[in-house]
Amino acid sequence: MVFKKMLRALGVGGPTVDTVLTESRVYPGGEIVGEVRMTGGEHPSDIDYIALSLVTRVERSGAAVVEFDRAVVSGRFPLGAGQSTVVPFRLPVPWEAPVTEVFGHQLHGMGLGLRTELAVAKAVDKGDLDALHIVPLPSQAAVLEAFARLGFHFRSADLEHGRIHGVDQRLPFFQEIEFHPPRELARGISQVELTFVTDPAGMAVVLEADRRPGMFSSGGDAFGRFHVSHEEAERTDWAGLISQWLGEVSSRRPSNGFHGGGHHGGHRGGGGMGMVGGVAAGLVGGMVLGEVFEEVGESFFGDEG
Structure with a gap:
């Protein structure tokens, strides 16, 4: 499954990134496997880091989006104009991750996503929230x-x-x-x-x-x-x-x-x-x-x- 994000914070002509998951349905305690595919924009860029995080909506005094797991999958590297590069990753799923899908049905009221965060020249773009499905053990x-x-x-x-x-x-x-x-x-x-x-x-x-x-x-x-x-x-x-x-x-x-x-x-x-x-x-x-x-x-x- 491919999720494509245009990096809003980096402006028009900046790099693009595709987060490709081997499987979007995972178990608590399992692994999220995939790769981040980047293509350079109109000008060379220095990538400070790439991070992936799990986010969901939690009721507190009203609903709020909460990041409950995060991993840096790449440190600093240069990305030339139009250059393509791939960063593979394997992320553990927390054992307490909430179930979002049962019997092949999405649980009403539940949403969980994998967010790609890219930092370029001190500008940070957290991309879009893309659905990840947690199925029961x-x-x-x-x-x-x-x-x-x-x-x-x-x-x-x-x-x-x-x-x-x-x-x-x-x-x-x-x-x-x-x-x-x-x-x-x-x-x-x-x-x-x-x-x-x-x-x-x-x-x-x-x-x-x-x-x-x-x-x-x-x-x-x-x-x-x-x-x-x-x-x-x-x-x-x-x-x-x-x-x-x-x-x-x-x-x-x-x-x-x-x-x-x-x-x-x-x-x-x-x-x-x-x-x-x-x-x-x-x-x-x-x-x-x-x-x-x-x-x-x-x-x-x-x-x-």
């Missing part, structure tokens, strides 16, 4: 597939500034993926939010259910947190686990698995998990997930896709 996909199987419908997704209590979080924001509950749960729950905080060893799966007020209750939020390795996540019966927890939350019975918590550090907290690794019923492999995605994508997203 198999461990994350197993959880998302369970929500689809349980009859949940995707509502929206966004990034919230802050940190989650009790989770080793590296980025200054976290993703919330919001779902409408199925009919049998809608009387007690208005929506469920899912957050992944992922690292090389595994991930924290954080849930927040918004409970509707009842005859003897004012409603409120229920929180759950589950820590699991990537291998365990693919073997876990997430549909059964989530269904049990949500049934307890909607009926306001004490939970035997996910434990509630309160807001802390800008977001939700929670206790330890009773149902930890070893909850395994039905292996969900990559090929099976691929088939499931095709089946559930339309009903999962409805008109949101």
